[in-house]
Amino acid sequence: MTAKVLTVTSGKGGVGKTTTTANIAVALASLSYKVVCIDADIGLRNLDVVLGLENRIVYDVVDAVEGRCRLRQAMIRDKRLPELYLIPAAQTRDKNAISPSDMVRLCDELRPEVDWILIDSPAGIERGFRNALAPADLVLVVTNPEVSAVRDADRIIGLVEAEEKGPARLILNRVNMNLVKRGDMLTADDVLELLAVELIGIVPEDEAVIVSTNRGQPVALDGKSKAGLEFQNIARRLNGERVPFLNLEEKDGFFARLGKMFRTGGA
Amino acid sequence: MITKTTSQDEKPDSKTGHEKNSGVTIKGIREGLLVTLGEGEWEGLQAQLLNQIEEKGTFFRGARMAIDVGNRILHAAQMGALRDRLSDREITLWAVISNSPVTEQTARVLGLATRLSTPKPERVIRQAETQLPGEDAILIHRTLRSGFRVSTHGHVVVIGDVNPGAEIIADGNVVVWGRLRGTVHAGAQGNEGCVVCALEMNPTQLRIANLFYVPPLKKKNKGAEMARVSKNEIIIELWNTK
Numbered sequence: 001m002t003a004k005v006l007t008v009t010s011g012k013g014g015v016g017k018t019t020t021t022a023n024i025a026v027a028l029a030s031l032s033y034k035v036v037c038i039d040a041d042i043g044l045r046n047l048d049v050v051l052g053l054e055n056r057i058v059y060d061v062v063d064a065v066e067g068r069c070r071l072r073q074a075m076i077r078d079k080r081l082p083e084l085y086l087i088p089a090a091q092t093r094d095k096n097a098i099s100p101s102d103m104v105r106l107c108d109e110l111r112p113e114v115d116w117i118l119i120d121s122p123a124g125i126e127r128g129f130r131n132a133l134a135p136a137d138l139v140l141v142v143t144n145p146e147v148s149a150v151r152d153a154d155r156i157i158g159l160v161e162a163e164e165k166g167p168a169r170l171i172l173n174r175v176n177m178n179l180v181k182r183g184d185m186l187t188a189d190d191v192l193e194l195l196a197v198e199l200i201g202i203v204p205e206d207e208a209v210i211v212s213t214n215r216g217q218p219v220a221l222d223g224k225s226k227a228g229l230e231f232q233n234i235a236r237r238l239n240g241e242r243v244p245f246l247n248l249e250e251k252d253g254f255f256a257r258l259g260k261m262f263r264t265g266g267a
Numbered sequence: 268m269i270t271k272t273t274s275q276d277e278k279p280d281s282k283t284g285h286e287k288n289s290g291v292t293i294k295g296i297r298e299g300l301l302v303t304l305g306e307g308e309w310e311g312l313q314a315q316l317l318n319q320i321e322e323k324g325t326f327f328r329g330a331r332m333a334i335d336v337g338n339r340i341l342h343a344a345q346m347g348a349l350r351d352r353l354s355d356r357e358i359t360l361w362a363v364i365s366n367s368p369v370t371e372q373t374a375r376v377l378g379l380a381t382r383l384s385t386p387k388p389e390r391v392i393r394q395a396e397t398q399l400p401g402e403d404a405i406l407i408h409r410t411l412r413s414g415f416r417v418s419t420h421g422h423v424v425v426i427g428d429v430n431p432g433a434e435i436i437a438d439g440n441v442v443v444w445g446r447l448r449g450t451v452h453a454g455a456q457g458n459e460g461c462v463v464c465a466l467e468m469n470p471t472q473l474r475i476a477n478l479f480y481v482p483p484l485k486k487k488n489k490g491a492e493m494a495r496v497s498k499n500e501i502i503i504e505l506w507n508t509k
Contacts, residue, residue, distance in 0.1 A: 099347065099350075100350070100354065101343075101346075101377060102347075105343075108376075130354065152413075154412045154413040154430050154431070155412060155414040158412030158415055159414070161412075194428075194430060194431075196428070
């Protein structure tokens, strides 16, 4: 096995990098790939919480880099999926505790043993971002349909190109179809017109994400919510499958469902 | 833009013992900066190189550096440490050139190039190499994304978009074959005869000489337009070939 290293980044904070990383990892692991997630957000670790593995951390990525433990010992196995592992970030250190070449070395050590290595990048464009970018084969840029998030995504895509890790691929997260319909939110076309990169996922705004994040149960574990379904689709697209984007325009109100029933009944 | 500093020119009393008869040469090449190491111990030379960079302050910031280490055998840890220390000074180490196969192998493991010839896109776009008769201009055949800045004494032609957050500062004219949504300053040395042309003129801000223009929000795209100075203010006109 030779793993592909996928770095999830965004520039701006709070757009859903960690949630995206956790869900794509879960979705890839459900497709029976062997997946390792690395939390590169040292000092502000979150990925362990979102994956629900916080209480099992003994060693972290800095311990592994500094040789206080073997890499194996820092890998926490997820109990729900047999082939999903997490290497958590250290909470008591900062981004300078590791360097880009440490990350390259770490990933090279993992590469022969797994199928996918997912790196959750911290926000910003400084050391932490460079740590996360250094070993990447593929880069996913997460953005929201907001002007400020798109501006930061543009900057990040430029930096990824400059590091010759491009072309980055884009996930548009937290799209609220009601707002788009009212013309109050940027559409996917608006965003793509500016960023001009390949779109690999449009994830709708979904309350299920907040609930599941708080519980440490990523939505992609079951495909019941729309967001969960889209994350599963993204995982399939990453493996070269052609999966159409979800139709987000359906309303889930009572009358809409009633109307749909009649339409399907009539046809 | 060629800079050449040779530490051998410095007075010997400014150096410590083991740096004697050694040299670090930094020069500007098409691919960025090329550092050539002379005789001497690695640690000393590395310190000397970092010193030279420090002395120049922010001058090298954002540069791409290749280093020629001659016959030296470098270990991954040494090379990695150098890369990190350069990286802390916002310099990207992209190539290590050596006659030693061991060093070349190490460089490859770290994902660095071992030859200069591979074409690398430059982050900081500099003056064009070829000197055509007439005025200087640079051609940028790509989209300028947020955070990129082009600054030149000549004219600028962009084939691609100029996104919000990107900046072009030119002493001459600026032509954008694409969407202009970033900031452009034409005639930066005060030439009011300069113009800015774009297929879609929707800049964040436009400056010509000392004048300043902020386009109205939600401007419709009417087609190719040209901005110029008329009666001491910037006007934007639809481009027509008549």
